[in-house]
Amino acid sequence: MVKNRVGDEAILKGEEITLSFGGISALMGVNFSVKKGEVFSIIGPNGAGKSSLYNVINGFYHPQRGRVIFKGQEITHMKPYEIARLGIARSFQNIELFKHMSVLENMMLGRHIHIKYGLFSSMLYFGPGRKEEVIHRKRVEDIIDFLEIEHIRKKQVGTLSYGLQKRVEMARALCLEPEILLLDEPMAGMNLEETEDMCRFIVDVNTEWGMTVLLIEHDMGVVMDMSDRLMVLDFGESIAEGTPEEVQKNEKVATAYLGDSDGVFLGR
């Protein structure tokens, strides 16, 4: 793969991020740096703090110590909606969709930050407001085509299979047209075909749209294959960061995982 799409500048940086809940330390001085245009994976056993790190990045949790920097701007203490506007979108490990709404409605909601017309246009729904709605609807349809979910666009999200819901959640995140997409176990609970589709979508988003992707995933085959670089979290500490090859050779990682490995980590 040609890697010149990956820039040198760090688009997202974490510095000494420390987060605890009461007595439990979820993150302990985590540092990382994601380059523009790369697929950056975060791996580690359950409870390592991967999802918590996402929650810090997108502003649901505010760390006790440390900083998150996005394109040179500190976002550590911003609110989730402000961070979304800046260009960071995400999906959740436990799907967070609007279950009673249709796929289309969910995705139109994903356009929220891009829709500019005001309350007055909305009330009268004529002229500029109406034109803008149609433009956004077209954008949504493009993403629907891209993720191959045409057949379910009017279905209520709650009635869809788990795999499809995961895909719709990614679709909604893409509707924000973010610079960084955070995916939390996007392939969990999917069958082989769905997993392959999802991999393809992630690669396309990254290579064709140039979007930076953060990926939390347990399937080591997928991770080693798709990631430009990755970070290993263990009990809230970052024990390694680098290319898949570097991480596989890393001794700390080897001692942390190889001992009790059942083949889940370090390739299959």
Add this chain to the structure above:
Amino acid sequence: MAIKCGVYKTTYEEDEAIWQTRVSKFWIGVLIVALLAFPFVFQGSKYLLHIADTVLISIIAALGLNLLTGFTGQISLGHGAFIGVGAYASGYLMNQFGIPFIGCLVLAGFITAVVGMIFGIPSLRLKGLYLAIATLAAQVILEFIFIRSRGVTGGSQGLLISPASIAGFQFDSEFKFYFLALFFAVLAILIAKNIVRTKPGRAFMAIRDRYISAEIIGVPLFQYKLIAFGISSFFAGVSGSLWAHYIGIITPEHFNVMVSIQYLSMIIIGGLGSIYGTILGTIFIVLLPEILRAISGPLSSSYPILIDIFNALREGIFGLVIILFLVFEPDGLAHRWKMIKNYWKLWPFSY
């Protein structure tokens, strides 16, 4: 030639239209004619016209409450008082400063919107029952102000208010007022419908359904909750203004907590989060006591002993009907209507 089966759309504009089929456009036409013919047909009955006027004025406030409670998920037990703010504001502005009716109506809307937004601030922290109590407090405080600030509201003596007039034309009878109320009710319905199918409405529903997801897609919760309180109260204020200039004298009892509860009943019975439902629910709640009165009237005259019992029963039956509704039609009248419509759409092959 292909047979057109079901509803096809070729552009996104069509897909987003409110009335999607020619059939529904036809029925809207019939409805408009019927609504315009109604007062002429029943010109002789002040009573029927009064009920129609009440329904039309109430629909506006009920729409406001449904936008807040049904669409945004923020319960309010203060809606009755917000209607009162609009009524008093409109009356005071006209009496004191001689502002023309339309000006009073619009200003009443904005004043009420501001008051509603102030009392909506607790919604930043409070949800569900706690917010219900906070808005109940708003109701109590405002009622207290209505009674106490006699200089503005006339206290329990009431405030006399001149009829609505536009360009010298006075809407000073049930018949004339009908057209004014109809105009504003239709306008309110269209505005509400537009809000809920565009950006702010979608954000409201996002907050209602899953506020975490709402934040993640960039909806500022607090700002939109306040907007919901503002719009909702604006509708209440306009409704209050119309009511004030229609009825001619207002007292604090017109806007007590029972009124708030009645409005909640309207939207629950009609269907939370449904514009059509709001209309059906309002008609139902306004008509119910009248129907009960119509039934109890003749019966009590033949059995005078029943008068007292009936008066007590009427309140009871009102409550009972609402409870039965909640049990058997928890999704509201709008849902039932949809099911009936879907049944007929595919008739006779409705399997």
